Each structure stands twice: as structure tokens, then as C-alpha cells.
Amino acid sequence: xxxxxxxxxxxxxxxxxxxxxxxxxxxxxxxxxxxxxxxxxxxxxxxxxxxxxxxxxxxxxxxxxxxxxxxxxxxxxxxxxxxxxxxxxxxxxxxxxxx
Numbered sequence: 202x203x204x205x206x207x208x209x210x211x212x213x214x215x216x217x218x219x220x221x222x223x224x225x226x227x228x229x230x231x232x233x234x235x236x237x238x239x240x241x242x243x244x245x246x247x248x249x250x251x252x253x254x255x256x257x258x259x260x261x262x263x264x265x266x267x268x269x270x271x272x273x274x275x276x277x278x279x280x281x282x283x284x285x286x287x288x289x290x291x292x293x294x295x296x297x298x299x300x
Contacts, residue, residue: 203234206296213247213297215240221293232283232290236266243270246300253283254292261288267300 203219210216219236234251247268253261262283283290 230285238277248300252294255288
């Protein structure tokens with residue numbers, strides 16, 4: 202499951218389209234998150250944060266992508282891969298904030 206905070210996307214003038222693929226093998230989960238970040242001209246640099254949570258709602262792992270406003274051409278595609286052992290990932294939360 203992928204959740205986004207759409208109010209923040211609207212505030213910063215972007216839309217995030219994302220999917221997550223969960224795979225399990227050899228006592229390790231692999232979570233691959235693919236994102237398209239869409240928008241017009243950006244007024245500032247942005248940081249897109251990706252959080253992975255377990256079945257208890259506890260944070261397992263996190264990563265981020267930086268979008269440099271002057272290099273943004275209306276779309277940016279990213280891929281992040283997380284390798285998790287000892288816990289079961291069930292949710293991805295993606296949100297944007299100023300950098």
C-alpha cells in the first residue's frame with residue numbers, strides 16, 4: 202500500500218504517482234518504490250521522503266529524493282529499493298517538503 206499526503210503536494214505544486222512492489226525471499230523483504238513526480242515550474246527545491254512502515258505502524262526505513270527547482274522539467278522518475286530483514290513491511294508513505 203502506498204499513501205501520499207496530497208495537501209502537501211498541492212501546496213508545493215506537484216503530483217506524485219507511485220507504486221510499490223513487495224517481494225520476499227531468503228528471510229528478507231525487498232520493497233521497490235517507483236515514482237513519477239509531475240508539476241510545472243517549481244519555486245524552490247523540494248525533498249520527497251519515502252517511509253516504510255511495519256504492521257504495527259512503526260517506521261522501518263526511510264530515504265529521500267531531492268528535486269532541484271532549476272533542473273526540473275515537469276517530470277522526474279525515481280526508483281528506490283529497500284532491503285528489510287526481521288520485520289514485515291506493509292505501508293509506504295510518501296510526502297514532500299521544502300529543501
